[in-house]
Amino acid sequence: MSRKTPKPSAPPPAASPAAGAPRHRGRSPRATGSVTLTDVARLAGVSPITVSRVVNRPGLVSPDTAAHVQDVIERTGYVPNLLAGGLASKRSRLVAALVPSITNGIFVEAVQAFTDRLWDAGYQVLLGLSGYPATREDALVAAVLSRRPDALYLTGINHSAATRKLLLNARIPVVETWDMTPTPIDMLVGFSHEAVGQAVARHLLARGHRAFGLVWADDARALARQRGFMREVSGAPAVRVDVATVPAPSTLTLGRQGLATLLARGTPTAVFCSSDLLAHGALEEARARGIAVPSALALMGFGDLEFAQHTHPALSTVHVDRASIGRRAAELVLARIDGIAQGPSVIDVGFIIVDRGTT
Amino acid sequence: MSRKTPKPSAPPPAASPAAGAPRHRGRSPRATGSVTLTDVARLAGVSPITVSRVVNRPGLVSPDTAAHVQDVIERTGYVPNLLAGGLASKRSRLVAALVPSITNGIFVEAVQAFTDRLWDAGYQVLLGLSGYPATREDALVAAVLSRRPDALYLTGINHSAATRKLLLNARIPVVETWDMTPTPIDMLVGFSHEAVGQAVARHLLARGHRAFGLVWADDARALARQRGFMREVSGAPAVRVDVATVPAPSTLTLGRQGLATLLARGTPTAVFCSSDLLAHGALEEARARGIAVPSALALMGFGDLEFAQHTHPALSTVHVDRASIGRRAAELVLARIDGIAQGPSVIDVGFIIVDRGTT
DNA sequence: CGCAGCTATGGTAGCGATACCAGAGGCGAG
DNA sequence: CTCGCCTCTGGTATCGCTACCATAGCTGCG
Numbered sequence: 001m002s003r004k005t006p007k008p009s010a011p012p013p014a015a016s017p018a019a020g021a022p023r024h025r026g027r028s029p030r031a032t033g034s035v036t037l038t039d040v041a042r043l044a045g046v047s048p049i050t051v052s053r054v055v056n057r058p059g060l061v062s063p064d065t066a067a068h069v070q071d072v073i074e075r076t077g078y079v080p081n082l083l084a085g086g087l088a089s090k091r092s093r094l095v096a097a098l099v100p101s102i103t104n105g106i107f108v109e110a111v112q113a114f115t116d117r118l119w120d121a122g123y124q125v126l127l128g129l130s131g132y133p134a135t136r137e138d139a140l141v142a143a144v145l146s147r148r149p150d151a152l153y154l155t156g157i158n159h160s161a162a163t164r165k166l167l168l169n170a171r172i173p174v175v176e177t178w179d180m181t182p183t184p185i186d187m188l189v190g191f192s193h194e195a196v197g198q199a200v201a202r203h204l205l206a207r208g209h210r211a212f213g214l215v216w217a218d219d220a221r222a223l224a225r226q227r228g229f230m231r232e233v234s235g236a237p238a239v240r241v242d243v244a245t246v247p248a249p250s251t252l253t254l255g256r257q258g259l260a261t262l263l264a265r266g267t268p269t270a271v272f273c274s275s276d277l278l279a280h281g282a283l284e285e286a287r288a289r290g291i292a293v294p295s296a297l298a299l300m301g302f303g304d305l306e307f308a309q310h311t312h313p314a315l316s317t318v319h320v321d322r323a324s325i326g327r328r329a330a331e332l333v334l335a336r337i338d339g340i341a342q343g344p345s346v347i348d349v350g351f352i353i354v355d356r357g358t359t
Numbered sequence: 360m361s362r363k364t365p366k367p368s369a370p371p372p373a374a375s376p377a378a379g380a381p382r383h384r385g386r387s388p389r390a391t392g393s394v395t396l397t398d399v400a401r402l403a404g405v406s407p408i409t410v411s412r413v414v415n416r417p418g419l420v421s422p423d424t425a426a427h428v429q430d431v432i433e434r435t436g437y438v439p440n441l442l443a444g445g446l447a448s449k450r451s452r453l454v455a456a457l458v459p460s461i462t463n464g465i466f467v468e469a470v471q472a473f474t475d476r477l478w479d480a481g482y483q484v485l486l487g488l489s490g491y492p493a494t495r496e497d498a499l500v501a502a503v504l505s506r507r508p509d510a511l512y513l514t515g516i517n518h519s520a521a522t523r524k525l526l527l528n529a530r531i532p533v534v535e536t537w538d539m540t541p542t543p544i545d546m547l548v549g550f551s552h553e554a555v556g557q558a559v560a561r562h563l564l565a566r567g568h569r570a571f572g573l574v575w576a577d578d579a580r581a582l583a584r585q586r587g588f589m590r591e592v593s594g595a596p597a598v599r600v601d602v603a604t605v606p607a608p609s610t611l612t613l614g615r616q617g618l619a620t621l622l623a624r625g626t627p628t629a630v631f632c633s634s635d636l637l638a639h640g641a642l643e644e645a646r647a648r649g650i651a652v653p654s655a656l657a658l659m660g661f662g663d664l665e666f667a668q669h670t671h672p673a674l675s676t677v678h679v680d681r682a683s684i685g686r687r688a689a690e691l692v693l694a695r696i697d698g699i700a701q702g703p704s705v706i707d708v709g710f711i712i713v714d715r716g717t718t
Numbered sequence: 719c720g721c722a723g724c725t726a727t728g729g730t731a732g733c734g735a736t737a738c739c740a741g742a743g744g745c746g747a748g
Numbered sequence: 749c750t751c752g753c754c755t756c757t758g759g760t761a762t763c764g765c766t767a768c769c770a771t772a773g774c775t776g777c778g
Contacts (some may be wrong), residue, residue: 034528036734047758052736062756077528082505083446084734087763092442094506103471108461113715124502127486129474143483146441147453167547169393169436252669284669307666310643395764406728411766421726443764446733724775733766741758748751 035078044072055080064197086148095333096144097153098128098137100219104249104341106275106303106322107155110177113326121334123150134286137233138162145170151333157181157188158220173336175329179221180348187336189329190348193221196277196318196351200300202356203353204270205236209298212241215258215269215278222274225302229272250274255281256288263289269298270359276301276308276317283311299358313357320351381655384641394437403431414439445507454692455503456512457487457496459578463608465634465662465681466514469536472685473512480693484507489514497521504529517541517579532695534688538580539707546695547705548688552580555677555710556587559659562712563629564595568657571600572627574617574637577609581633584661588631601625611632614640615647622648626659629718635660635676636668642670642717658717672716679710 036217037055041048046069053060054069061069072078086092095118099107115125128144130137141163144152151173157180159167167174167185174186204212212233217227226243233239244261246254255278262268273279279301283293291297293313301308304319332345396414400407405428412419413428420428431437454477458466487503489496500522503511510532516539518526522633526533526544533545538552563571571592575585585602592598595626603620605613614637621627632638640661642652650656652672660667663678691704 034530048734049736049759050757053757056736060756065756075598077524079525080505080528081446081507081734083442083451083507085736085764086561087440087442087446087765088734090736090763101471102461102467103464105462105464108467112462112488113458115486118743119488124485124487126483127474128483129471129478142438146439147483148440148442166438170438171393252665268664280666280669287671293733306611307639310639312646378773397764408729408766409727412727419726424726440764443733444766446735447764447766449733449766495767720778722777723774724757724773726771726773728769729773730770731766732766732768733764737762739758740760742756744755745753746751748749748750 030149032103034074037038037078037080040069040072040076043076044069047109090148092148092150093123094126094147094149095123095151095153096126096128096147096149098140098144099131099155100130101249102127102129105305107178109322110154110326110329111117113228113323115326117327117330118333121330125153138166141166150337153177153241153333154185156220157184157190157210159185173333175332177325179224180346182346184346187329187332187345189325189332189349191320191349191351192228193224194228194231196302197225197230198232199228199351199353200225200230200272200318201232203355204272204298204300204359205233205239207270207298207359209270210236211266211268211270212239213259213262213266213271214241214243214247215255215262215271215273215282216243216316217254217274217278218245218249222248225274240266240268242268246278250277252277252281252284254278255283256285258282269296270300271297274302276303276305276315279315279317279358280307280311283315294358304354308354309356311358316356316359317354318351319354321349324349367418376577387397394435396437398434399428399431399437402435403428449507451507451509452482453481453485453506453508454510454512455485455487455506456507457489457499457503458514459489460608461486461488461525464664468681469685469688470512472682473689474685476686476689477692480689484512497525500525510534512536512688512692513544515579516543516549518544531670532692534691535557536684536688538583539705541705543705544593546688546691548684548691548708548712550708552583552585553587553590555661556589557591558585558587558710558712559584559631559677560588560591562714563631563657563659563718564592564598566629566657566718568629569595570625570627571598572618572621572625572630573600573602573642574614574621574630574632574639575602575604576609576613578607581607584633599625599627601627605637609636611636611640611643613637614642616645617641618644623669628655629659630656631659633661635662635664635674637664638674638676638717639670642674653717659675663713667713668715672715675715675718676713677710678713680708683708 036050038048041051051069054066097111098115099111102108122183128140130140138160145166148252154176155178157176176184176188177190179190234243242262242265244258244293246258255273258278259282271282273282279299282299286293286297293299300315301315304317308315308317328347396410397407400410410428413425417425456470456473460469461467477484487499489499497519504525511537514537516535535543535547536549538549575581590599601621601624603617605617614632617637618641630641632641638658641658645652645656652658660674660676661675667674667676687706
C-alpha cells in the first residue's frame with residue numbers, strides 16, 4: 001500500500017470535474033478539458049500505468065489500490081480514450097461489419113447476432129453500409145481500415161481486386177458471409193445459393209411444374225440462386241422459364257410489378273421470387289387478379305421473413321438461420337483474434353425448404 | 360487517376376526494405392509492418408506534414424507535390440491511421456448512433472439516412488445497439504464515448520441520470536430523436552407521441568367508436584401515445600378502454616395474441632395497436648375468427664411500414680417521415696460541428712394519420 | 719527599393735494511452 | 749540470515765499523426 005496523498009501541485013479536488021487544469025508549464029497550450037488517465041493517477045497518488053491496469057486488467061492490481069483508483073475514476077467521471085489506447089496497444093477493440101443495407105431486413109439479424117456476441121467479448125462493431133450495387137465498397141473498406149479494426153465482417157464474397165488487396169495488406173481476420181466459395185479471403189460462414197436454386201427447382205419439378213416464372217432482383221447472390229435453378233430445370237424436358245428482372249433492393253411493390261410482367265408475357269404455373277418481399281408482392285398481385293394460389297399459380301420466396309407464415313396462403317420459402325450466421329462469424333473472429341484458430345475456416349450453415357400454402 | 364496498375368509485387372509492407380524499415384536505432388522494437396505516413400514522406404522526399412496535407416487538405420499543397428505524394432501513397436498502399444490522427448487532432452470523424460435494435464424496422468431508416476448524410480460529409484457512424492429495455496444504455500454510452508465521437512445520436516429522450524452526466528461531460532453535440540420534450544439534452548428531432556395518441560383518439564371518436572381496445576407494447580414511447588389516447592377519450596362520454604399489454608419488441612404473433620386477449624375480455628369496436636406489426640397480427644387474428652374489418656372491428660396501427668398498404672384491407676395507421684428524422688438530425692449535427700449553429704435546436708417533424716381500409 | 723502579404727513547406731512538441739522491463743517488498747525454504 | 753520467487757508498482761520510450769509556429773520564396777505596391 002504505497003499509496004501517497006496527492007502531491008501539493010495537484011489540481012483542484014473533486015469539486016469541478018478537473019477540467020482544463022494546467023498540466024505542464026504555466027499554461028497548457030492544448031488543453032482539452034477532459035479528464036485523462038494521468039489526472040486520475042495524480043489524484044489517486046499512483047502511477048498512470050496502475051490506473052491503466054485497474055481499467056483493463058484489474059487482476060494485476062491489489063484490491064485496495066483498485067478500489068481506491070476506481071473511486072477516483074467515478075468521482076472524476078474519467079472515460080478512457082480508446083484512440084490513444086488503440087494507438088499504443090495496436091488493438092482497437094473495434095470490429096468492422098460491412099453490409100449492403102440495414103433497411104433490408106435480410107442481413108440485419110446476422111449483424112445483430114454478430115454485434116451482440118462481440119459486445120460480450122469486449123468489442124464494438126463499426127457498421128459500414130456499402131449500398132446495394134456495392135459501389136462504395138472500395139472506399140468503405142479503406143475508410144473502415146483507417147480505424148484499424150481488429151477484424152472485418154463482410155457480406156458476400158464478390159470483392160474487387162482493390163478491396164482484396166487492401167484486406168490482405170491489413171492482415172486482420174476477415175470473415176465473409178452469406179455465400180459459399182472454396183477460396184475465401186480468410187474465413188467464411190454461409191451457404192450455397194446455387195444449391196438453393198437447385199433445391200427449389202427440384203421441389204417444383206417434383207410437383208409437376210414445367211412453366212416457370214422468376215421475379216428476380218439483380219444482385220450477385222440472387223443471380224447465383226438463379227443459376228442453380230436454371231441448371232437444374234434445364235435437365236428436365238419441356239421446361240419454359242421466363243424471368244422478370246427487378247432492381248435491388250426488393251420491395252413488395254416490385255414483386256407486384258414483376259408478376260404483372262410475367263403474366264403479360266405468358267402463363268407460368270409456378271413463380272419463384274428471389275426474396276420473400278417480392279413473393280409477397282406477387283401474392284398480392286395474384287389476389288388482385290383473382291388468380292388462385294396455389295392451384296392456378298404456385299409461389300415461392302426466399303428468406304423466410306417473419307411475415308411469410310402469416311400471408312394467405314402462407315408463403316412457401318427457403319429458410320436460412322440468419323442469426324446463426326452472425327453468431328458463428330463472431331465465434332470464428334474471436335477464435336482467430338485470441339490466436340486459438342489458425343488457417344482458413346469455412347462453415348456451411350445450409351438451408352431448409354419450407355413448404356407452406358403457396359406451393 | 361491511377362497511373363499504375365497495382366501490381367501484387369508492389370512494395371507490400373512485408374518484404375520491402377523501405378516500408379517497414381527500422382526507424383530509430385538498429386532495430387525497431389515495436390515494428391508494426393504497416394506503412395505509415397512517415398514512410399510515405401521519406402519515399403516521396405517530403406516532410407510528414409506535407410503528406411498529411413495531401414491526404415486531408417489537398418488545397419494547401421501544390422499540384423505537383425500532391426500528385427507525386429499521391430503516387431507514392433498508391434504504390435505503397437498506405438492507409439492513414441485515424442486512431443493516431445484523431446488523437447492528435449481531437450477530431451475522430453466518428454459519430455455514434457444509439458438505437459434499441461436494428462431488427463425492428465422502425466428505427467433503421469432514420470439511422471440509414473443519418474449515416475448516409477454523414478458519410479457524405481466525411482464522417483463514419485458507429486452503431487450501438489442498446490437493447491429494448493435500454494438496459495445497456497449506460498454501459499453503451501460509456502463504451503461509445505471512449506472512442507471520442509464528434510457527436511452522438513440517441514433514440515428516445517429517456518436517459519438515466521448517469522447517462523446524462525456522461526453526455527454533458529463529453530461536451531459534444533447530442534441529438535435526441537423520435538420524441539418531443541421542451542428540455543432536450545442538446546438538440547432534438549422528433550414528434551409528440553402524446554399528440555399521436557390524441558389524434559388517433561379524435562379520429563376514432565369521430566367515427567362513433569366508444570368501445571376501444573389497445574394492443575400495446577410496453578416501451579416508453581408507446582406508453583406516451585397511450586397517455587395521449589387515454590386523455591383524449593376520457594373527455595368523451597360512455598367510453599370503455601381495455602388494454603392488452605405485450606412485451607417489446609413487437610411481432611406479428613404478439614399482435615394476434617393481443618387481439619385474442621381483448622376479445623376474451625370484451626367486444627371492442629375499434630382496436631388501436633402500438634405498431635403496424637401488432638396491427639397486422641391483429642388483422643390476421645380477426646380474419647382467422649371471421650370478424651369483418653372494418654365493419655365489425657376497426658383497426659389502426661402506427662408507423663406506416665411498407666406492408667401497411669398491402670394488407671387486406673389496407674391498414675390505417677400513422678405515418679412518420681422516418682428518413683427525414685435521420686436526415687435532419689445529421690444536418691443539425693453537422694451544423695453544430697462546423698460551429699454554424701449554437702444553442703438548442705428542436706425540430707418537430709409531425710405525423711399524418713393515414714386512413715385506409717381498416718377504419 | 720523595401721516591406722507587407724501571400725503561398726508552399728518544414729521542425730518541434732505533444733495528443734493519451736500501453737509495452738517492456740526494472741525494482742521493491744513479502745514470504746517460505748535452506 | 750540469506751536466497752529465490754512471486755506479487756505489485758513504477759519509469760521510460762514510444763504508437764502515428766496533427767497543431768502551431770517559423771521560414772523561404774515570390775508578388776505587388778507605394
